[in-house]
Amino acid sequence: MTNYQILNEKTVIDYIREQPELSARFTDTDALQASEVGDGNLNLVFIVRNSRIPNEAVILKQAVPYLRVAGESWPLSRERMRFEAQALLLYAEIVPTLVPTVYRYDEPMSIVVMEYLGAHEVMRKPLVARRQFPHFADHISTFLANVLFKTSDFYRTGLEKKTLQSRFINPHLCKIQEDFVFTNPYMESSENRWNPEIDSTVRAVRSNTALKLSIAELKEKFMTQGQALIHSDLHTGSIMVSANDTRVIDPEFCFFGPMGYDIGAVLSNLMMNFASHYAHTPDTADRDAYQGYLMETMRAIWLGFAEKFEQLWVAHNTGELVPDSYWRFPDGEAAFAAYRQNTLRRILQDTLGLGACESLRRMMGIVSVWDISSIQDNIARATVERLIIRVSSRWILERSTFNHIDEALGILREESIRI
Amino acid sequence: MTNYQILNEKTVIDYIREQPELSARFTDTDALQASEVGDGNLNLVFIVRNSRIPNEAVILKQAVPYLRVAGESWPLSRERMRFEAQALLLYAEIVPTLVPTVYRYDEPMSIVVMEYLGAHEVMRKPLVARRQFPHFADHISTFLANVLFKTSDFYRTGLEKKTLQSRFINPHLCKIQEDFVFTNPYMESSENRWNPEIDSTVRAVRSNTALKLSIAELKEKFMTQGQALIHSDLHTGSIMVSANDTRVIDPEFCFFGPMGYDIGAVLSNLMMNFASHYAHTPDTADRDAYQGYLMETMRAIWLGFAEKFEQLWVAHNTGELVPDSYWRFPDGEAAFAAYRQNTLRRILQDTLGLGACESLRRMMGIVSVWDISSIQDNIARATVERLIIRVSSRWILERSTFNHIDEALGILREESIRI
Numbered sequence: 001m002t003n004y005q006i007l008n009e010k011t012v013i014d015y016i017r018e019q020p021e022l023s024a025r026f027t028d029t030d031a032l033q034a035s036e037v038g039d040g041n042l043n044l045v046f047i048v049r050n051s052r053i054p055n056e057a058v059i060l061k062q063a064v065p066y067l068r069v070a071g072e073s074w075p076l077s078r079e080r081m082r083f084e085a086q087a088l089l090l091y092a093e094i095v096p097t098l099v100p101t102v103y104r105y106d107e108p109m110s111i112v113v114m115e116y117l118g119a120h121e122v123m124r125k126p127l128v129a130r131r132q133f134p135h136f137a138d139h140i141s142t143f144l145a146n147v148l149f150k151t152s153d154f155y156r157t158g159l160e161k162k163t164l165q166s167r168f169i170n171p172h173l174c175k176i177q178e179d180f181v182f183t184n185p186y187m188e189s190s191e192n193r194w195n196p197e198i199d200s201t202v203r204a205v206r207s208n209t210a211l212k213l214s215i216a217e218l219k220e221k222f223m224t225q226g227q228a229l230i231h232s233d234l235h236t237g238s239i240m241v242s243a244n245d246t247r248v249i250d251p252e253f254c255f256f257g258p259m260g261y262d263i264g265a266v267l268s269n270l271m272m273n274f275a276s277h278y279a280h281t282p283d284t285a286d287r288d289a290y291q292g293y294l295m296e297t298m299r300a301i302w303l304g305f306a307e308k309f310e311q312l313w314v315a316h317n318t319g320e321l322v323p324d325s326y327w328r329f330p331d332g333e334a335a336f337a338a339y340r341q342n343t344l345r346r347i348l349q350d351t352l353g354l355g356a357c358e359s360l361r362r363m364m365g366i367v368s369v370w371d372i373s374s375i376q377d378n379i380a381r382a383t384v385e386r387l388i389i390r391v392s393s394r395w396i397l398e399r400s401t402f403n404h405i406d407e408a409l410g411i412l413r414e415e416s417i418r419i
Numbered sequence: 420m421t422n423y424q425i426l427n428e429k430t431v432i433d434y435i436r437e438q439p440e441l442s443a444r445f446t447d448t449d450a451l452q453a454s455e456v457g458d459g460n461l462n463l464v465f466i467v468r469n470s471r472i473p474n475e476a477v478i479l480k481q482a483v484p485y486l487r488v489a490g491e492s493w494p495l496s497r498e499r500m501r502f503e504a505q506a507l508l509l510y511a512e513i514v515p516t517l518v519p520t521v522y523r524y525d526e527p528m529s530i531v532v533m534e535y536l537g538a539h540e541v542m543r544k545p546l547v548a549r550r551q552f553p554h555f556a557d558h559i560s561t562f563l564a565n566v567l568f569k570t571s572d573f574y575r576t577g578l579e580k581k582t583l584q585s586r587f588i589n590p591h592l593c594k595i596q597e598d599f600v601f602t603n604p605y606m607e608s609s610e611n612r613w614n615p616e617i618d619s620t621v622r623a624v625r626s627n628t629a630l631k632l633s634i635a636e637l638k639e640k641f642m643t644q645g646q647a648l649i650h651s652d653l654h655t656g657s658i659m660v661s662a663n664d665t666r667v668i669d670p671e672f673c674f675f676g677p678m679g680y681d682i683g684a685v686l687s688n689l690m691m692n693f694a695s696h697y698a699h700t701p702d703t704a705d706r707d708a709y710q711g712y713l714m715e716t717m718r719a720i721w722l723g724f725a726e727k728f729e730q731l732w733v734a735h736n737t738g739e740l741v742p743d744s745y746w747r748f749p750d751g752e753a754a755f756a757a758y759r760q761n762t763l764r765r766i767l768q769d770t771l772g773l774g775a776c777e778s779l780r781r782m783m784g785i786v787s788v789w790d791i792s793s794i795q796d797n798i799a800r801a802t803v804e805r806l807i808i809r810v811s812s813r814w815i816l817e818r819s820t821f822n823h824i825d826e827a828l829g830i831l832r833e834e835s836i837r838i
Binding site: 153157159162165166169170171172174175178183186187188206216219220223224225227320323326328329331338339342 | 572576577578580581582584585588589590591593594597601602605606607608625626628631632635636638639642643644645646739740741742744745746747748749750753754757758761762
């Protein structure tokens with residue numbers, strides 16, 4: 001199997017058997033069973049397991065040479081599996097406990113075989129069910145601080161960072177975000193979908209000059225600011241959780257972009273979930289309690305990120321930006337501290353601005369999120385969506401005034417009162 | 420000659436004779452003569468000419484695998500000649516009359532053979548001699564507007580731009596600018612050189628927290644903002660001029676960086692020349708006249724750039740940032756105009772901030788410029804240098820307040836009065 005071929009539930013078993021490092025993971029390869037479980041958007045995803053010992057299992061992900069959700073008429077480079085494999089392998093060096101382990105990457109076949117996370121579930125639906133994950137803020141802020149710091153110019157030499165960056169030039173998947181996060185939702189575009197109940201609000205967004213100027217600037221930042229290796233699709237559907245464990249999956253969109261886009265995707269997806277409970281959770285006490293948990297989680301994610309990022313920076317100021325010797329003058333220690341604070345403030349502002357494009361587009365673009373689309377009643381859904389649109393718009397428009405995460409969360413609180 | 424070897428004045432003639440497309444440029448290859456004319460910093464530069472017909476000549480540039488000025492102990496990748504060749508060939512597509520024509524690029528030999536510009540001279544010394552080049556502002560603003568626009572996301576699709584960008588990942592030469600423009604001059608570093616008469620001023624810069632925070636931010640911009648293909652060494656020593664003609668040379672430092680760095684290098688080198696005439700030109704009338712010419716040239720370069728860039732943008736809004744359809748709403752035309760103006764304002768602010776790092780470093784870093792180093796009297800030189808330091812510092816610190824080039828030129832005028 002040196003030439004590319006698309007696997008199916010039968011051939012995927014032969015593939016596993018033929019690779020010694022994969023077949024060795026099973027006590028009995030005669031009992032292998034496979035099922036295709038992909039969400040159908042992009043890739044084939046197989047669970048291959050020992051039918052006699054269900055814990056013995058691996059995940060095999062294969063890219064097909066087209067956008068699966070759109071069919072063979074929409075070609076999409078299989079190279080995306082290279083980006084996913086490279087990112088997972090790099091994450092494994094930096095934050096090994098926060099990603100699935102990769103067992104094999106097969107470039108000609110566009111296959112990644114990795115750890116089966118049987119005890120985990122994708123985070124989005126449990127959040128709709130008001131489940132709490134007390135370690136999540138700590139885990140995801142550790143992931144963000146470590147990956148973003150350690151792929152940046154703050155940690156790496158210019159040569160190391162640029163060499164790494166050159167392996168993550170990912171134009172085809174970037175294009176999807178450029179179109180569907182930063183452009184098409186805010187204009188006439190045939191693939192846009194929105195709740196007819198918010199039609200006038202959607203039209204107002206599409207004609208809001210100040211907002212569109214800001215979104216265009218944020219798009220430029222997304223396209224030109226190669227600050228660190230970002231996941232670039234870090235919504236709550238790209239995170240798997242169990243009671244005590246968190247794993248980031250699906251980094252195929254990764255490239256060197258602005259750090260705030262990843263942090264912002266996490267926060268804005270939690271913000272959308274927060275809003276969705278005005279529909280999902282009519283009981284006020286239950287809703288207040290869960291929204292309080294979400295608010296605290298968003299706060300803890302940013303504060304955890306900022307604290308860990310700064311600790312890493314102080315402990316490992318080994319990058320090109322900028323050497324300790326540059327700060328060797330009478331007030332240099334305070335100057336370096338101010339530089340870190342200024343940098344974190346700019347990342348905070350990017351986080352809210354870029355993150356809010358993710359939540360805004362989910363209200364009027366090609367694809368919603370389960371938190372919202374699972375609200376059956378269009379009028380209740382509209383209330384939630386208008387809240388998300390107001391909060392997102394203000395995060396975008398007011399981003400350059402933010403000095404602390406509490407200012408952004410205050411906007412969410414303020415707009416929630418007006419619901 | 421398929422394997423790399425360093426040429427000399429004898430073997431370079433054999434090389435020319437062996438390449439049909441090069442030998443065909445000469446009516447008589449028996450009469451070829453070569454002389455090495457490089458400034459000795461980085462590369463070998465030969466003029467090879469027909470000794471009987473001096474107009475029949477080519478320039479052959481070869482990279483050696485070390486930093487020539489520092490000797491063989493400082494290795495430097497020969498790959499820089501690939502970047503120079505790629506940039507010159509791309510410039511030839513975009514602005515063919517403003518660069519030397521490339522006749523041959525030989526990657527294994529790290530050689531570029533190009534047009535001999537016998538009627539031109541490097542711009543720096545004529546500016547010290549108060550020569551005027553009435554077409555220069557028009558030519559260089561055409562170069563800047565066209566190259567920067569046509570390699571940006573405003574003109575190219577994301578795929579085109581990122582594919583191009585991946586061919587210009589140039590970490591070794593970027594590192595030289597990162598160190599010598601944005602870091603070492605402002606701290607203790609053994610290679611720094613400065614006029615002992617400005618010692619206290621230099622020490623004050625190195626301890627100026629606000630200034631160093633700004634320079635660190637500008638360095639981050641230089642390292643992370645892949646906005647367009649920039650020349651990245653566009654001082655007046657990288658520009659050749661004749662009475663009516665302008666050519667940009669030596670783009671080996673090129674990479675995808677912030678547009679303002681190139682525009683700023685041109686402006687800040689003219690600003691340094693402006694200041695130098697307080698020493699070079701004691702006659703007040705002569706000095707005023709020439710400084711007036713320089714002031715007008717700086718103004719015309721920015722205004723010309725901005726006007727041409729915007730015209731190109733309106734005429735060729737074909738890039739990812741952002742499609743016309745995004746602006747299709749009642750106030751959309753005005754919104755697109757505001758977007759262009761906002762973008763140009765941000766480029767102006769980058770231009771002054773990044774450009775001022777170039778002029779500031781020339782006062783206290785590894786290498787000065789002829790405009791200054793040719794001032795024999797250290798006290799007269801110090802007056803000039805302190806003026807340049809004051810103007811550069813204010814351009815850096817006040818950059819985010821600039822809306823018009825006249826504000827930056829006003830600072831130059833103001834500080835000149837205080838001389």
